[in-house]
Amino acid sequence: MATKPRLFIAQELRKDLEFFLTDTQAHYLCHVLRMAAGGFFLAFDGKNGEFECELSVCGKKQTSSKVLRQTRIFEKAPDIFLLFAPVKKDKTDFIIEKSTELGVSKIVPVITRRTISEKVKKERYICQAVEAAEQCRRLDVPAVEDVRTLEGVLKVWDENRLLYYMDETGNGRPAAEVFAEDAGKHLPSAVLVGPEGGFDEEELEFLRRQKYAKGVSLGKRILRAETAVAAALSCWQAICGDWK
Numbered sequence: 097m098a099t100k101p102r103l104f105i106a107q108e109l110r111k112d113l114e115f116f117l118t119d120t121q122a123h124y125l126c127h128v129l130r131m132a133a134g135g136f137f138l139a140f141d142g143k144n145g146e147f148e149c150e151l152s153v154c155g156k157k158q159t160s161s162k163v164l165r166q167t168r169i170f171e172k173a174p175d176i177f178l179l180f181a182p183v184k185k186d187k188t189d190f191i192i193e194k195s196t197e198l199g200v201s202k203i204v205p206v207i208t209r210r211t212i213s214e215k216v217k218k219e220r221y222i223c224q225a226v227e228a229a230e231q232c233r234r235l236d237v238p239a240v241e242d243v244r245t246l247e248g249v250l251k252v253w254d255e256n257r258l259l260y261y262m263d264e265t266g267n268g269r270p271a272a273e274v275f276a277e278d279a280g281k282h283l284p285s286a287v288l289v290g291p292e293g294g295f296d297e298e299e300l301e302f303l304r305r306q307k308y309a310k311g312v313s314l315g316k317r318i319l320r321a322e323t324a325v326a327a328a329l330s331c332w333q334a335i336c337g338d339w340k
């Protein structure tokens with residue numbers, strides 16, 4: 097059975113609600129998928145679960161739909177943030193897509209001392225996160241924050257949130273060991289991955305002194321930032337998250 101198209105709708109959904117699609121969503125259903133009025137698709141709003149909807153009218157001006165029934169109840173994603181230093185455009189695209197698929201609840205671009213690509217396109221990241229959430233059947237979309245410096249983020253850090261920083265210098269402890277310590281505790285958490293040039297010594301020194309921070313090694317090989325994001329989040333989901 098072909099999977100029904102799935103859209104994130106940025107308004108609260110409930111049975112029998114009639115709502116308008118955005119122009120992009122209307123174009124996708126009516127013109128790309130050539131769905132006619134009466135066609136069915138799935139929609140989620142990030143709060144109330146997933147619903148089966150019927151395309152009512154593929155209008156020139158407006159395209160409306162109606163919520164028929166709820167198909168899944170909402171379930172919260174684990175409380176895990178990703179802090180990452182933006183890298184080259186296509187690699188950052190990969191980071192946004194994979195971290196969304198891997199269930200992060202928030203994406204925080206951070207500028208570190210060795211960050212090269214400081215150009216951050218928040219709107220682009222949001223669109224990519226929505227698309228990835230629609231594809232991977234999530235019931236919510238990660239929040240994408242404005243870019244800030246790592247220092248700025250840590251200055252106001254909630255000390256109840258564990259910060260696992262990926263330390264490629266060999267001073268981190270093995271990921272499986274570090275995450276296993278916190279397995280089952282459902283603690284608010286975050287993963288931090290550095291830029292192509294890695295963290296500088298002062299940044300690592302500062303992180304090592306913070307009681308909420310834990311240095312994590314992803315093995316002997318030096319991974320690309322985007323690989324480290326996927327590896328760290330996969331390991332965390334398997335040991336502390338919702339892969340159980």
Ligand code: SAM
Pocket residue numbers: 261262263264265268288289290291292293294295312313314315316317318319320321324
């Ligand atoms: N400075 C590194 C070097 O020696 O070439 C490169 C940094 S790496 C491309 C980018 C980021 O990925 C690092 O800052 C770190 O956060 C993470 N990373 C890469 N390999 C890692 C490893 N083996 N263990 C922990 N983190 C790693």
